[in-house]
Amino acid sequence: MTAPTSTGSPVFDLDAPEHRSDPHPLLRRMRERDPVHRRVNRVTGLSTWYLTRYADVQQALHHPDIGRQPERLPAGLAARHRRGDADPLAVVRRNVFHLDPPDHTRLRRLLAPSFGPRTVAAIDRRLRQAVLAMVDDIAAADGEVDVIEALALPLPVRVVADLVGFPLDDLATLRRWSDEICRSGDMARVHRAGCEFVGYVNRAIDARRRDPGDDLLSRLIQAQGAGELSRTELVSSVFQLLLAGDETTVNLIGNGVLELLRHPDQLARLRARPELIDSAVEEVMRFNGPVGHARHGYALADVEIGGTRIPQGDLVIPVLLAANRDPAAFPAPKVFDIARTPNRHLGFGHGIHFCIGAALARLQARAAIGTLLHRFPRLRLATDPADLSWTPTLFLHGVRRLPVLPYGR
Template identity: 70%
Template sequence: MSATTLSQSFDPTDPRHRRDPHPLFHRMRERAPVHRHVDPGTGRAFWYLTRYADVHRALLDPDIGRQLDRLPVELAALHRRWDRDPLAMVRRNMFNLDPPDHTRLRLLMAPAFGVKAVAALERRIDQVAGELVDDMAAAGGEADLIEALALPLPILIVAELVGFPAGDRARLRRWSDDMLRSRDAVRVRRAGMEFVAYVEEKIDERRARPGKDLLSRLVQAEETGEAISHAELISSVFQLLLAGDETTVNLIGNGVLELLRHPGELERLRARPQMIGSMVEEALRYNGPVGHSRMLYAMTDVEIGGSVIPRGDIVVPVLLAANRDPAVFPMPDVFDIGRSPNRHLGFGHGIHFCLGAALARLQARAAIGALVRRFPGMALAVDPADLRWTPDLFLHGVRSLPLLVGPCTPATSRGSRT
């Protein structure tokens, strides 16, 4: 059966699939692994890739890119007509760019997110995660994991890395919620403009009094006139501080949810806490924080998996589907915290592999490890069927995760490792 004749039978955007999209992806991978879906509202063609090999290939192909201005004007105009982005003012960052601009910006920021730089943050991440878990214990009874731990942890850590005051956490969280979780375009744009004004103020401060933080380094690079433009500077701060934190939020939330859904694996982790790193990798594979890569564009006619994707059409590599491909992962629907090897694509692949992957992993290990140590009786406070998921497939996670957290073990010294 051709991709075209199946265009109405498989709709990954259907809200009915948000709670558990995996059965749909299994059917697509078996019957239409390169699946053309025509959006009824815009008439645009979206090609969903669900096999590991095809997703891997698309993420490496230079003829599948992110920048509309690489397409002929008439093809780019068809997309711009429908992509009315209320946050267009903060999109000039490496997440949305192709080489050479992407390469230039990534080289500038990569040192702040390298393995050695992130390892230096380990003690601070442990401390912050421990303090947030202590607050959950002090509240007693029930706590929302997302609100109490998964959201504040990455905002606090990345804000410190960039160089924003800890006292601004409440404002940063509000902007993050409005821009990334609200469906109201007016509210999103207002938060975006407030955030830009805030960053402009901090940039002026760094020009007058440079420090050793990442923002100071970016401001100095802008002043040279070579490495980064002013629009790219603001957009990059947005990507790092607000857009980037959602991956960590979803990773922590989804990871804890899967442990509670699989009590045998939770007990396995309690018995062998040194498996926390492997557990996080399995969470990335089994029910990762990002459903699909950013929507890409075929810059020329591209052949993938036996289908030709016409120039200008949208390509959607589905990471969730690739990570349960039985051709790569034995028993893909089994949550196994000891899985090895585990060549998942949870953080993408190729030149756009998540810059903050090492930092996200470290925060997830610290947060989930602290929860498992502190709350031996931890359990879901609601039926899993009642959990609310993010409204679209791109960011894949629960909006809240109510937990029963008592009784708990005594607090331990900060920086202790499982």
């Protein structure tokens, strides 16, 4: 969507470069001064509403009249959204991330068994072996190491390939496509990488149809043969699994290591009590999570959020980072506390779109962060945190590089 402009209220630009390294002061001002913040799109004339209070974000995430499919709107409103939509990957949006019930319910039911305890436990064993090998490589390096490049980037794509059933020999290519789509910011490169990946998935489907295996791709192919999903939905679902399961976990690992190194008291606490790793990961999700805001939804009818009427057809963006530091929901929200309990953060979403891969993301963060800290007791940042480069928009929120000195020189 074309960037909207503010009207009638303070100007808050979430994607302004000066806020990328630390959006939280801006989000606090929005939450306090204009928690249901309206901006108007120059192209469509439609409004976008940014929600920053916990209660409002939670309400929007499970509101039955806030959907993700613009075609559910009256034809005129849907057409206005299409005129302002420059999505280069629109053809692969038939997946649980972009659909509403009943299609969302049907596809999620087909995917859910592959994210159950038995599958996750099997992947956990293999991912721990992969983490140990990556940390061994870090240990062999002389001097500065980039945690993102050495650990956070290669791990999630390996896990997704394991889950779906892609050959490990293709990891570098999958990694390149994911980087191009999520990190380049160039619409032509995004479209080219998306087309290349779709072609790869189609070839994989044809090959696996001839030679099925014990993997998610084979199960989805079987479901397609039974008429439970279309070929487009099959390709789109696999496409989304790579993107959603990859970049967000990269950011979670990177942000987690960064926050622990920026909070030495909590790092020492975790070293003294390794059993806190689970709650530490949850606190990273709350304090500085990998996704700044949920995907925009469409007001399918007039809705009221936080005492404000949002007209049918307008966009609604729940800002997760803001909700997760709302003092109305969390005592001392600006304090990074790895033993925080309860911790009902919204970092993985809420309602029907709660992240289906949350368990896998937690496993990877726990293994990567815990193993790294255990192996390198003198680990420290190799640069001033103020000099770190961050993702260009708030939707995906993470550092691009995280240089560290494993041996604390």
